[in-house]
Amino acid sequence: ETGVTQSPTHLIKTRGQQVTLRCSSQSGHNTVSWYQQALGQGPQFIFQYYREEENGRGNFPPRFSGLQFPNYSSELNVNALELDDSALYLCASSLAGGLAKNIQYFGAGTRLSVL
Amino acid sequence: GNSVTQMEGPVTLSEEAFLTINCTYTATGYPSLFWYVQYPGEGLQLLLKATKADDKGSNKGFEATYRKETTSFHLEKGSVQVSDSAVYFCALHQGGKLIFGQGTELSVKP
Numbered sequence: 001e002t003g004v005t006q007s008p009t010h011l012i013k014t015r016g017q018q019v020t021l022r023c024s025s026q027s028g029h030n031t032v033s034w035y036q037q038a039l040g041q042g043p044q045f046i047f048q049y050y051r052e053e054e055n056g057r058g059n060f061p062p063r064f065s066g067l068q069f070p071n072y073s074s075e076l077n078v079n080a081l082e083l084d085d086s087a088l089y090l091c092a093s094s095l096a097g098g099l100a101k102n103i104q105y106f107g108a109g110t111r112l113s114v115l
Numbered sequence: 116g117n118s119v120t121q122m123e124g125p126v127t128l129s130e131e132a133f134l135t136i137n138c139t140y141t142a143t144g145y146p147s148l149f150w151y152v153q154y155p156g157e158g159l160q161l162l163l164k165a166t167k168a169d170d171k172g173s174n175k176g177f178e179a180t181y182r183k184e185t186t187s188f189h190l191e192k193g194s195v196q197v198s199d200s201a202v203y204f205c206a207l208h209q210g211g212k213l214i215f216g217q218g219t220e221l222s223v224k225p
Contacts, residue, residue, distance in 0.1 A: 006158075033212065042119075042204055042215030043159070056211045090158055092213075102147040102166070102208040106159040 003027060004093050004107035012113045013081050021076040021110045025093030031055070032074040033104060034066060037088040049074055050096055078112075086114045117142045121205050121216035128195055128223050136190040136219045138179075138205035146207040148172075148181055148188040153202045153218070162190075162203070195223045 003026035013019050025032050031050045035043035045058035049068035063079040072093070078085055088111050092104035122137040140148065147166045151159040163172035168183035177192045188205060200223045205216040 004158075031211075035213075040218075042206075042217050043213070045212040045214070048211050058212065092159075103161065103164065104208075104213060105161065106151075108158040 004091060004105055006089075006091050006107035006110050008110060009108070010111045010113075012115060014115050015081055015083060017081050018077065018079045019081060019112060021078075021089050021091075021112070023074045023076070023091030023093075023107060025072045025074070025091075026105055029093035029095050029105070030072050031094045031096045032068055032072065033092045033094070034074070034076045035090040035092065036060075037090055037109070039087070043090055046076070081114045083114050086112060088112075117146070117207060117209055117214050119205050119207055119214055119216035121203075121219050124202075124218070124220040126219060126221050128221070130197055130223055130225050131194045132223075134190070134192040134195045134199075134221070136203055136205075136221070138188045138190065138216060140186050140188065140205075140207050142186075142207055142209055144209070145183070146209040148179070149206045149208065149213070150177070150179055150188070150190050151204045151206060151215075153204065155201075159204065195221070197223045197225055199223050 005024045033048040034046040037043040047057040048055045052068045067075045088109045090109045092106045094104045149164045150162040163174040165172040165181035171180045202218045206213045
């Protein structure tokens with residue numbers, strides 16, 4: 001148990017729709033990162049939020065956007081869904097600063113299927 | 116750019132066999148290195164880490180040593196169990212993000 005919770009666990013959408021995924025970070029953690037894991041692949045970094053601001057972004061188009069709230073929970077929004085967006089979306093929380101700053105703890109993920 | 120390469124899977128072993136999963140990386144500077152494990156239908160769990168050259172990370176009988184000279188972080192376990200069956204990911208941390216290898220599936224047979 002990492003203390004990182006994601007919702008929903010599964011989601012089915014159709015092409016062109018919009019989706020919002022949610023993540024509650026581990027208690028005391030102030031940084032949230034989002035990753036996309038396609039079937040049979042390693043996770044790919046989407047972006048990171050720290051103190052409610054985007055703090056780094058991977059090679060994903062602008063239709064992938066996010067938010068972080070004052071309680072450090074986070075949302076990932078994807079607009080204009082495409083078939084290739086079908087994947088497991090993982091949220092990871094961490095604590096910026098200190099010896100533990102490089103350790104990210106993952107939730108169980110949200111499985112998104114786009115039909 | 117930075118990258119991680121793992122040996123291809125799947126790897127199939129008998130219970131109590133010795134395990135090695137190779138991992139090499141390309142990076143600027145001295146990144147922290149990690150092994151994560153993913154059981155079927157679950158997210159990633161941190162298995163072990165090393166933050167500088169010659170550090171050895173260990174957990175649950177698994178070990179990996181940060182080798183700067185060969186840019187490697189190979190995962191080893193002396194005697195695997197059926198419960199170790201999972202997908203193992205090597206990763207490096209740099210600039211706030213994790214860069215993962217493609218994963219190696221391990222299947223341990225009784």
